[in-house]
Amino acid sequence: ASELPSPANCFGFFPSSLHRWLFIMLPKLHLTKNALALHLLLKRPKRLINIVVTNQYLHLRHHLSKVSIFVGAVYIHRHISAVHSARSALGPIYNGSVMKTPHKTENAHISEACERLIEAALPHVVFDGWTTATLDAAIAESGVDAGLARLAFPRGGIDMALAFHRRTDRALADELAVADLDAMRIRDRIIHCVRRRIELVAEHREAVRRGVTLLALPIHAPEGAREIWRTADIIWTACGDTATDYNWYTKRMILGSVYSATVLYWLGDPSPNFANTWTFLDRRIENVMEFEKTKAQLNDNPLVRAILWGPMQVLGAIKAPGTR
Secondary structure, three states: OOOOOOHHHHHHHOOHHHHHHHHHHHHHOOOOOOOEEEEEEOOOOOOEEEEEEEEEEEEOHHHHOOOEEEEOOOOOHHHHHHHHHHHHHHOOOEEOOEEOOOOOOHHHHHHHHHHHHHHHHHHHHHHHOOOHHHHHHHHHHHOOOHHHHHHHOOOOHHHHHHHHHHHHHHHHHHHHHOOOOOOOOHHHHHHHHHHHHHHOOHHHHHHHHHHHHHHOOOOOHHHHHHHHHHHHHHHHHHOOOOOOOOHHHHHHHHHHHHHHHHHHHHHOOOOHHHHHHHHHHHHHHHHHHHHHHHHHHHHHOHHHHHHOHHHHHHHHOOOOOOOO
């Protein structure tokens, strides 16, 4: 802004021919009562001049009668870089001289409402569980519109419990995406991931307990199993699983059972820093490794391979999702 010419000496930037042309042509233009925007594109390259005309400072009484015009700003080539810098600072939503404010989508509004409602609900879950009463208390404390809250959690408490579980899964996925897991053995990767999943909700153990109780009901058991499967899939994906056959499914089934058993043990673990839970997790992973060793030994046995040839042909037709 400091490089732009002041209104008093802005005519010093006009070529003499343009100066004369301006005073000759202005009376012939159709002027409004208060303002005129005049855009001149000269024939010489990169000589775009934007002239904003208002009713101050410059009086052309003998040509324009009572219309007062002020040439407010003249941008020539040596000032274009400053304009570009300003536009760059404003970001990609700048369009010419008009700023466009991005509008949130419906999903963005719902996601934001979910986060606020869950944060407000966590202190109440300890007493009321994942119920409609907890949702009502969260609406009152968070300030979220009741209609938007019902849109975010149409079934009340069960939807809040599922959203709480998925929120922790997203936090785990974001953390594992930047973690250095390649330096670990596959066993250590799994232990690390399961442990981090539990540690992320360690301060909300009662909320997890209430969620486990709710999802254990027969009416909600399928949804609970689906969430455990999704958690196991996030962990295996972060650990670099490349299986494309039936092993893609068996790995997630086994890990889901290990994760579920560890969470149940953790909910009743009174040891400092949950030391007994991590020992329990180590034992469960050891059991899985022993099972894999036994399976490998059976595959090396010619008699067992002959007996299982038929079932293995059927299993070989099973592919991971997205795999032909």
